Amino acid sequence: MTAPPSHRTLPRFSATFSPQTIAEIQRAAATGIYDIRGGGAKRVLPHFDDLLFLGASISRYPLEGYREKCSTDVTLGTRFAKKPIKLKIPVTIAGMSFGALSAPAKEALGRGASAVGTSTTTGDGGMTPEERGHSSILVYQYLPSRYGMNPDDLRKADAIEIVIGQGAKPGGGGMLLGQKISARVARMRTLPEGIDQRSACRHPDWTGPDDLEIKIEELRELTDWEKPIYVKVGASRPYYDTALAAKSGADVIVLDGMQGGTAATQEVFIENVGLPILAAIRPAVQALQDLGLHRKLQLIASGGIRTGADVAKALALGADAVAIGTAALIALGDNDPQLQAEYEKLGTVAGAYDDWQEGLDPAGITTQDPTLAARLDPAKAGRRLANYLSVLTLEAQTIARACGKSHLHNLEPEDLVALTIEAAAMAGVPLAGTNWIPGITK
Amino acid sequence: MSNVDLGKAPLRELNAMLHALAPATNETHWIVTNPGGKHAIACGVDAPVTIDIEGHVGYYCGGMNKRATILVSGNAGVGVAENMMSGEVRVRGDASQAAGATGCGGLLVIDGNASARCGISMKGIDIVVKGSIGPMSAFMAQAGNLVVLGDAGEALGDSIYEARLFVRGNVASLGADCIEKEMSAEDKSILRSVLKRADLADSVSPNDFTMFGSARRLYHFHIDNVDAY
Numbered sequence: 001m002t003a004p005p006s007h008r009t010l011p012r013f014s015a016t017f018s019p020q021t022i023a024e025i026q027r028a029a030a031t032g033i034y035d036i037r038g039g040g041a042k043r044v045l046p047h048f049d050d051l052l053f054l055g056a057s058i059s060r061y062p063l064e065g066y067r068e069k070c071s072t073d074v075t076l077g078t079r080f081a082k083k084p085i086k087l088k089i090p091v092t093i094a095g096m097s098f099g100a101l102s103a104p105a106k107e108a109l110g111r112g113a114s115a116v117g118t119s120t121t122t123g124d125g126g127m128t129p130e131e132r133g134h135s136s137i138l139v140y141q142y143l144p145s146r147y148g149m150n151p152d153d154l155r156k157a158d159a160i161e162i163v164i165g166q167g168a169k170p171g172g173g174g175m176l177l178g179q180k181i182s183a184r185v186a187r188m189r190t191l192p193e194g195i196d197q198r199s200a201c202r203h204p205d206w207t208g209p210d211d212l213e214i215k216i217e218e219l220r221e222l223t224d225w226e227k228p229i230y231v232k233v234g235a236s237r238p239y240y241d242t243a244l245a246a247k248s249g250a251d252v253i254v255l256d257g258m259q260g261g262t263a264a265t266q267e268v269f270i271e272n273v274g275l276p277i278l279a280a281i282r283p284a285v286q287a288l289q290d291l292g293l294h295r296k297l298q299l300i301a302s303g304g305i306r307t308g309a310d311v312a313k314a315l316a317l318g319a320d321a322v323a324i325g326t327a328a329l330i331a332l333g334d335n336d337p338q339l340q341a342e343y344e345k346l347g348t349v350a351g352a353y354d355d356w357q358e359g360l361d362p363a364g365i366t367t368q369d370p371t372l373a374a375r376l377d378p379a380k381a382g383r384r385l386a387n388y389l390s391v392l393t394l395e396a397q398t399i400a401r402a403c404g405k406s407h408l409h410n411l412e413p414e415d416l417v418a419l420t421i422e423a424a425a426m427a428g429v430p431l432a433g434t435n436w437i438p439g440i441t442k
Numbered sequence: 443m444s445n446v447d448l449g450k451a452p453l454r455e456l457n458a459m460l461h462a463l464a465p466a467t468n469e470t471h472w473i474v475t476n477p478g479g480k481h482a483i484a485c486g487v488d489a490p491v492t493i494d495i496e497g498h499v500g501y502y503c504g505g506m507n508k509r510a511t512i513l514v515s516g517n518a519g520v521g522v523a524e525n526m527m528s529g530e531v532r533v534r535g536d537a538s539q540a541a542g543a544t545g546c547g548g549l550l551v552i553d554g555n556a557s558a559r560c561g562i563s564m565k566g567i568d569i570v571v572k573g574s575i576g577p578m579s580a581f582m583a584q585a586g587n588l589v590v591l592g593d594a595g596e597a598l599g600d601s602i603y604e605a606r607l608f609v610r611g612n613v614a615s616l617g618a619d620c621i622e623k624e625m626s627a628e629d630k631s632i633l634r635s636v637l638k639r640a641d642l643a644d645s646v647s648p649n650d651f652t653m654f655g656s657a658r659r660l661y662h663f664h665i666d667n668v669d670a671y
Contacts, residue, residue: 033663146544146563149525151486151506178662190546190565190584191603195661198601200582204562205502205521205540214481214520218502221457222486 024267035267036175038100038356038366039326040168040259040303045276047259047304048313050423051416052432055402063401070397071407074321077159077228077251079297080220084228084251085137085159087321088117089393090408091311094256094302094325095141095161095232097123099176099185100263100356101329102373103130104381105365108332110134111378112385116393121161121323123263124174124199126188127153134378139230142219145174145199147189151222159252160219161230162212164203164241167260167303170234170274174199175264179359182368209244216249230254235280235303236273242287246297254323255284257303261326263366264357277303277314279426282413285318294318308395315396316411317427324392331388332381333363444469449476453483460510463489479519484512487529501538504531507548523550526567539576542569545586551640558595561588564605570640580607581617587636591646599654607654608633610646621657629653 013019024035056062063070077084093113098106100123107130113120119137126148132138140157142149154160165171176185176197186193206215216229231245232254245253257277262270281301288294301314302323314322326334335343337350342362346355356366364376400408403415417432418424424431425438435441446456456474463469470491477483477497484493485505495503498516508527517535526545533541536554543559545567555573561580574592581597583605593611600617606629607620616622625633625648633648 146525146565149544150527150546151488151508151525154506192661195603196663198582198660200563204559204581205524205543211501211520214501218482218485218505221453221482222506224458224461225454 036177036264036357037267037270037354038261038263038265039270039354040261041271041274041276042354043271045259045304046278046420046422046426047276048278048310050278050419051313051427051429052419053309053312053316053399053403053415054417056404061404063404063406065398065401068401069406070400072393072397074298074409076230076298076300076321079251079293080249081159081226081228081251082224083158083226085119085139087119087137089389090315090321090396091305091389091392092118092139092300092321092323093120093328094260094323095121095123095139095163095166096325096329097125097176097263098128098131099123099125099180099189099368100366102364102367102376103128104373104376104378105329105332106131107134107378108376108381108385109328110136110138111382112328112331112389113137115382115386116389118389119158122157124176125185126150127156128188132156134382141232143174143199144201144203145189146204147191147199154219154227155223157227159228159230160223161232161252161254162215162219162250163232164245165234165236165256166232166262167234167256167258167274167277168262169265169269170236170258171201172265172269172273173201174262175357177264177357177359180357180368185368209248212244213248220249228252230300232256234258234260235275235277238275238280239283239287242284242299243291246288246291246293250297252298252300253284254300254302255280255319256323257301259304259326260302261329276426277301277305278423281314281317281319282426282428288318295320305392308392308397309399311392311396312399312408312411313416315408316415317413320409327388328385329365331385332365333376333384334361334365336363339363443471443473445473445475447475448478448480448483453480456483457485460484460487460489460491460493463487463491465489467491477516481519484510487512490529498535507531517554518552522552523548523567526550536573537571541571542567545569547586549636549639555592561586561605564588568636568639570636570642572642574611577614578617580605580620583607587632589633589636589640589651591642599656601660602654602656604656606632608648608651609654610650610652613652613654616654619657619660620654623653623655625651625653 074090114136120135121139139159228251230252231250233241258274298320301319339362361367416429472493474495479500481500487510488508492511500519504512504523511530514533518537523531524543526548528548532551537556539557541556542550544563558576560575564586566585570589577595580599584603589608594613596614597617599620
């Protein structure tokens with residue numbers, strides 16, 4: 001006899017075998033291939049949300065909001081480059097390729113960044129005229145694949161970023177699935193049209209930090225020592241990677257946490273390799289301090305930057321600037337609720353869309369389909385990005401003034417406390433209400 | 443003729459002078475003495491000049507070269523003529539790893555042997571090695587022609603795209619997705635042309651080579667090919 005409904009237990013889902021996990025096992029069993037997606041780590045991670053600013057008090061004097069200046073400028077490449085980059089705000093646009101993104105999206109990134117006086121960055125696949133034309137300050141990525149690499153574009157760039165790795169996949173190469181290898185993308189990369197493009201995970205002509213030093217010397221010679229040379233690493237061993245990049249002669253080190261996005265990578269890689277950016281900044285800063293190079297070369301932190309508070313916290317921990325990628329795409333129009341019906345046709349919802357590798361983006365951003373790409377108005381999208389960048393800056397200034405700082409770079413770890421023991425240990429700041437910094441004080 | 447003694451002048455001075463050459467320069471012949479294995483000699487040149495380097499060079503000699511003819515009368519370090527766009531680089535001795543890596547155009551001729559990863563990720567360059575090449579050569583080679591008069595090491599052409607590999611001697615092993623291919627009349631014509639540019643047309647016959655290229659099985663990921671990864 002069946003028990004009446006009121007006497008039956010509710011269906012209980014397993015914490016270990018969650019509906020998401022079960023669905024993934026079923027998907028894997030049906031297809032025989034791992035899941036690929038775009039974006040960064042989606043799991044819950046210790047992050048800047050776990051930090052708070054203390055603000056001014058009797059012992060700290062605040063600055064008057066709207067009246068007293070809080071500067072935001074930053075100069076990148078002061079160590080060796082003849083022509084360092086001067087940015088009005090310490091928020092840059094991270095490297096994203098034409099190929100992963102549509103041409104209008106790249107143009108919009110350039111327009112938005114230029115409007116507020118900051119830089120954009122190319123990606124795997126080379127530099128497009130649209131991107132160069134609309135970016136007043138453009139960083140040219142030097143990647144293992146060297147797709148589209150040529151000395152003319154190298155000289156057109158304002159800085160060069162040697163990519164060792166990225167936060168979404170430290171140790172991984174790139175991929176761009178065939179749907180996005182349009183005729184133009186294929187031509188720029190010297191590849192057959194429509195194939196699944198693989199990018200190597202190691203540089204073809206150097207191995208290890210001693211070689212990297214020689215490679216940097218070559219790039220400096222090629223460009224007559226004018227351009228700042230960045231070295232970008234995914235956050236994994238931040239102390240040693242930072243020290244080695246500095247030893248190799250980098251002007252700028254870009255440190256990308258696992259929340260940083262990718263155009264297309266295995267889900268298992270994105271979620272299980274690398275460090276959250278919160279855990280990476282302090283070891284990197286420590287390495288620079290140990291070498292006497294903190295503030296002599298610049299550190300850019302990226303991976304999960306969303307708000308002016310995140311910007312302020314990254315800078316307080318010792319970064320000189322931050323970079324945004326996913327947030328910039330959202331500002332352009334990615335995951336717009338107005339496209340809900342179209343996201344549903346793709347089996348997802350606005351706010352969760354991450355199949356950037358498929359090239360079917362209804363927002364016209366992560367696609368090479370000319371019809372979809374035409375949906376993105378680069379001028380309007382660029383304006384949205386400029387607005388967003390301005391808000392990030394205003395928010396960071398608001399916090400800095402409250403802490404009594406006349407420049408965002410005057411923020412310091414002493415302005416911060418942590419809400420969790422984990423965050424306190426990772427950020428090297430006291431647990432709120434205590435003097436305890438796990439791993440440092442007793 | 444311009445002479446630069448790298449035993450006395452800094453490398454920066456040489457490269458700055460080469461980068462400053464006007465398109466119609468009369469300084470078309472440069473002699474570089476005492477290179478002493480320095481790195482990045484004559485990289486980034488973009489002028490139709492000839493540069494004779496009398497001795498051994500370090501890493502990245504002739505890197506990203508455009509239009510210049512660079513002659514190395516000695517051995518070359520890692521990445522000679524890396525990412526060359528056009529022009530010629532000729533090495534009278536042996537070359538270290540990654541010779542001609544990612545090259546997009548032009549001609550690289552190595553009279554001796556080339557070490558591992560020769561022609562890695564090549565994108566249109568033509569490379570002629572009169573001796574033998576090391577392992578993992580032409581890894582992910584995308585376009586261009588690699589001609590080897592001697593032998594090739596292990597894993598030749600691993601994950602190759604559309605480059606052509608011509609080997610006259612033995613191949614230790616082929617990499618993933620690299621297969622022997624029948625040489626068409628067009629392939630043979632291309633090989634003949636490359637040999638001619640390397641001044642080998644009279645001494646080497648295209649008929650003595652075996653051609654290798656992509657099976658194109660890895661162009662689209664398929665679970666049945668997982669053993670190749």
